[in-house]
Amino acid sequence: xxxxxxxxxxxxxxxxxxxxxxxxxxxxxxxxxxxxxxxxxxxxxxxxxxxxxxxxxxxxxxxxxxxxxxxxxxxxxxxxxxxxxxxxxxxxxxxxxxxxxxxxxxxxxxxxxxxxxxxxxxxxxxxxxxxxxxxxxxxxxxxxxxxxxxxxxxxxxxxxxxxxxxxxxxxxxxxxxxxxxxxxxxxxxxxxxxxxxxxxxxxxxxxxxxxxxxxxxxxxxxxxxxxxxxxxxxxxxxxxx
Numbered sequence: 014x015x016x017x018x019x020x021x022x023x024x025x026x027x028x029x030x031x032x033x034x035x036x037x038x039x040x041x042x043x044x045x046x047x048x049x050x051x052x053x054x055x056x057x058x059x060x061x062x063x064x065x066x067x068x069x070x071x072x073x074x075x076x077x078x079x080x081x082x083x084x085x086x087x088x089x090x091x092x093x094x095x096x097x098x099x100x101x102x103x104x105x106x107x108x109x110x111x112x113x114x115x116x117x118x119x120x121x122x123x124x125x126x127x128x129x130x131x132x133x134x135x136x137x138x139x140x141x142x143x144x145x146x147x148x149x150x151x152x153x154x155x156x157x158x159x160x161x162x163x164x165x166x167x168x169x170x171x172x173x174x175x176x177x178x179x180x181x182x183x184x185x186x187x188x189x190x191x192x193x194x195x196x197x198x199x200x201x202x203x204x205x206x207x208x209x210x211x212x213x214x215x216x217x218x219x220x221x222x223x224x225x226x227x228x229x230x231x232x233x234x235x236x237x238x239x240x241x242x243x244x245x246x247x248x249x250x251x252x253x254x
Contacts, residue, residue, distance in 0.1 A: 049143035049205035066210025073204030122171030
């Protein structure tokens with residue numbers, strides 16, 4: 014394993030952040046990522062203050078399947094939904110310049126939160142989802158049981174947008190969701206990762222990759238490019254990914 018990849022894995026295993034740049038051929042963005050199971054209020058505060066982009070929770074395809082979490086794009090384009098709310102037919106996502114479909118699934122709040130937006134609330138939602146996902150995967154809950162457990166602790170909509178890994182992971186899609194989940198798997202951790210996109214201070218553009226690299230270096234935060242992770246995981250992307 015390359016030294017920069019090993020440094021990222023070691024940091025993640027210790028609950029520390031990693032900066033991950035996807036590719037100039039995709040979004041051209043660097044995300045600051047933390048393992049979801051280690052989220053505390055300070056985690057959310059750093060993401061909020063140092064990044065500027067959307068806080069999101071990246072989850073593995075296996076987690077999405079275990080809880081039966083649908084892709085929002087599928088929900089919004091279902092014929093029954095469009096018939097009930099015709100506006101959905103006009104708002105269809107069919108013009109992404111960097112991908113074929115959106116990774117977003119449901120947004121969540123833990124039921125013990127108040128508004129769900131504070132650093133404490135969002136940390137609780139993140140951490141408990143990761144813990145519940147780990148229990149579900151370890152114990153092999155049936156779908157009905159997993160959904161019941163999820164509903165007992167969480168509600169939707171909420172203040173943690175969840176993004177679900179594509180079936181096939183990095184072999185079929187090299188988005189930040191798949192990269193974040195891939196890092197967690199390489200570290201032997203639950204595939205639930207909290208992160209946010211790093212923007213320029215004015216918020217007009219994504220933070221330039223070299224500026225992001227320098228920012229990470231100054232704070233002793235490991236920096237990875239998507240290609241580093243794909244290589245470390247020995248993944249062969251499909252030609253159309």
